[in-house]
Amino acid sequence: MSKYEAKDFNHLLGKVNGLSEAQLKAHFGLYQGYVNKLNEIWEKLGTVDKSKANYSFNEYSELKRREPVAYNGTFLHELYFSNLGHEGAVSPDLKKAIEASFGSFDNWMIDAKACLASAHGWTLTVYDWNLNRVSNMLVQSEHHVGLWPNVSVLCAVDAWEHAYMIDYGTKKPDYVNNVMNALNWNAINERFAHINPPKK
Numbered sequence: 001m002s003k004y005e006a007k008d009f010n011h012l013l014g015k016v017n018g019l020s021e022a023q024l025k026a027h028f029g030l031y032q033g034y035v036n037k038l039n040e041i042w043e044k045l046g047t048v049d050k051s052k053a054n055y056s057f058n059e060y061s062e063l064k065r066r067e068p069v070a071y072n073g074t075f076l077h078e079l080y081f082s083n084l085g086h087e088g089a090v091s092p093d094l095k096k097a098i099e100a101s102f103g104s105f106d107n108w109m110i111d112a113k114a115c116l117a118s119a120h121g122w123t124l125t126v127y128d129w130n131l132n133r134v135s136n137m138l139v140q141s142e143h144h145v146g147l148w149p150n151v152s153v154l155c156a157v158d159a160w161e162h163a164y165m166i167d168y169g170t171k172k173p174d175y176v177n178n179v180m181n182a183l184n185w186n187a188i189n190e191r192f193a194h195i196n197p198p199k200k
Helices: 021-045 058-080 091-101 105-118 172-180 185-195
Strands: 121-128 133-140 151-160
Touching: 021 058, 058 121, 058 151, 091 105, 091 133, 105 121, 105 133, 105 151, 105 172, 121 185, 133 151, 151 185, 172 185
Parallel strands: none
Antiparallel strands: 121 133, 121 151
């Protein structure tokens, strides 16, 4: 497998109200660490002996158990950074889907903020293909506990302390309010249009 290259999100510096350059740069560095570990895991998986894999302990088994941590740590951060930036507004089609699922756009926002307040991990707004609706889900622990099957991520918001500690310290509610007002709706709308769910 070819080496995966981290994406450059420096265009966000100075452009996201409520997140300083210092906060974003520190976060970009952490994201780069996940990319590095993902490449390291993939490289080792390409050569490791698979003949003695088992549940208790084996090099291959441990690499496969850690792969989702590095994988989701990489790509959830890319989704998060990509949906920051105060651009656009929610599209009519997505707003209609949100309203069909939550009753109103405001109800979705209230639920998303409550999910973020509850999260030691991630809040993801997803399209749930199992129930054909928009939902907010909480992914905790090591970026993968609570990740539902058969969903498409529309919006990812990082609720780990590293996402806000430089700027907010322990004032997480302030981060929650500010980050939800700093979304790039153009990116979120594009994700929704790409999956093309059935119209409500």
